[in-house]
Amino acid sequence: MSVLQKIVIKSKLRYAFKKASIFTSYKKGTETYLRRPKIHHVDVKEKYVEIVFTLPNGFNPEEMLSKRYVLQQVFGRNLTLEGDLKKFVLKLYFKGLPKEVTYRREELEELCQGIPLPIVCGKDLNGEHVVYDANLSPHLLVSGETGSGKSSLLRVILTTLILSKPVEEVQFILGDLKRSEFGLFRNQSHVRGVYVSPKELLAALKKVNAEILKRGDLLDEHEVTHVEDLPMKVPYIIVAIDEVALLKGESAIMNIIDNIGAVGRSLGVQLILSMQRPDHKLLEGKLKNNLTVRISGRQSNKTNANIAGAEDAHMIKISEKGRMILNLEKLIELQSPWLSYQKAKKLLVPFKTIPTEKGAEVKEKKLLETLPENLLNEEDIIL
Ligand SMILES: Nc1ncnc2c1ncn2[C@@H]1O[C@H](COP(=O)(O)OP(=O)(O)OP(=O)(O)O)[C@@H](O)[C@H]1O
Numbered sequence: 001m002s003v004l005q006k007i008v009i010k011s012k013l014r015y016a017f018k019k020a021s022i023f024t025s026y027k028k029g030t031e032t033y034l035r036r037p038k039i040h041h042v043d044v045k046e047k048y049v050e051i052v053f054t055l056p057n058g059f060n061p062e063e064m065l066s067k068r069y070v071l072q073q074v075f076g077r078n079l080t081l082e083g084d085l086k087k088f089v090l091k092l093y094f095k096g097l098p099k100e101v102t103y104r105r106e107e108l109e110e111l112c113q114g115i116p117l118p119i120v121c122g123k124d125l126n127g128e129h130v131v132y133d134a135n136l137s138p139h140l141l142v143s144g145e146t147g148s149g150k151s152s153l154l155r156v157i158l159t160t161l162i163l164s165k166p167v168e169e170v171q172f173i174l175g176d177l178k179r180s181e182f183g184l185f186r187n188q189s190h191v192r193g194v195y196v197s198p199k200e201l202l203a204a205l206k207k208v209n210a211e212i213l214k215r216g217d218l219l220d221e222h223e224v225t226h227v228e229d230l231p232m233k234v235p236y237i238i239v240a241i242d243e244v245a246l247l248k249g250e251s252a253i254m255n256i257i258d259n260i261g262a263v264g265r266s267l268g269v270q271l272i273l274s275m276q277r278p279d280h281k282l283l284e285g286k287l288k289n290n291l292t293v294r295i296s297g298r299q300s301n302k303t304n305a306n307i308a309g310a311e312d313a314h315m316i317k318i319s320e321k322g323r324m325i326l327n328l329e330k331l332i333e334l335q336s337p338w339l340s341y342q343k344a345k346k347l348l349v350p351f352k353t354i355p356t357e358k359g360a361e362v363k364e365k366k367l368l369e370t371l372p373e374n375l376l377n378e379e380d381i382i383l
Pocket residue numbers: 099100101144145146147148149150151152153276297321322323335336337338339
């Protein structure tokens with residue numbers, strides 16, 4: 001990049017600061033002076049131009065972040081802005097996100113290795129897969145308007161976990177009240193059950209609650225603070241519920257979900273909830289704060305995007321299927337991998353269990369047998 005091009009970028013950035021009113025002012029005598037951000041350098045990297053600037057003292061850094069859209073108006077959509085108190089890094093990418101990211105099993109399995117509870121989200125502007133550890137950032141809310149790609153992303157997350165972790169390490173309780181997505185996971189070795197009615201789901205969640213209590217006792221007994229530190233291995237349990245808003249009136253279920261959100265992390269019990277419109281009421285209080293990771297596809301308006309915890313999700317176009325905003329400490333725009341139902345079904349064939357006479361119930365009993373003896377009482381596994 002020539003010196004002239006760098007000068008052009010700097011002057012465009014100054015213009016953006018002006019349009020976004022990023023300045024502080026002070027008086028000297030009768031004159032008012034403005035302090036604008038200081039641009040330190042403009043560097044060309046392989047995939048982007050990096051600009052480092054600092055805010056004038058006294059300027060609210062949150063306001064800078066909230067005015068990211070002005071930078072996008074000036075420089076185009078493909079940028080990231082990161083910063084905390086004073087120093088900010090703006091990256092202007094040469095290329096935007098791809099329209100589609102193919103699901104490549106080997107690539108994702110490799111990325112998941114060494115991560116206790118890997119959650120695959122999608123590719124970022126650097127062209128790299130974002131995979132985070134739910135053990136460190138527990139409880140996920142996936143939202144977005146109809147057709148935005150929620151169910152497809154859940155399919156990717158669950159399939160990848162099944163492919164990359166043995167049944168002794170990860171098991172699922174699935175709530176499928178819309179009777180759509182999770183049918184795929186019926187009779188899978190890792191799946192304790194797919195529940196399609198609130199009644200069935202409540203019964204399954206009561207067992208999870210009993211297991212939570214047992215695991216708590218186990219931590220006390222061994223004087224550790226996380227199941228990973230126990231001398232015996234206990235599997236992570238993921239309670240994934242598609243369209244959790246359908247459970248709004250089900251207070252017994254919602255109480256257990258609240259409880260998992262509050263105490264689940266250290267006990268190895270995690271939530272993955274999905275919701276079309278983020279429901280303010282449902283997300284009130286404890287649960288809202290405990291769903292520490294948010295992923296949202298397109299939202300119909302800014303209010304919904306904010307409730308979803310994914311600012312700017314309303315800027316995603318209707319045509320951009322699988323385009324997501326991940327809120328994991330910072331906002332990251334992603335394109336989630338595309339894994340069709342048919343392809344997922346094929347990949348999952350080796351993990352299918354043969355339904356027995358008592359079907360899923362017998363399998364659930366078998367799964368519970370993968371737990372250490374002292375974690376179970378007879379009454380917990382009465383089916
Ligand atoms: N990551 C993706 N890449 C490419 N296309 C996608 C992706 N995700 C979803 N799509 C397309 O969008 C369609 C709708 O996706 P999906 O069913 O996941 O939406 P949804 O948000 O779950 O909708 P609903 O809430 O109505 O169930 C899919 O059938 C597929 O054609």
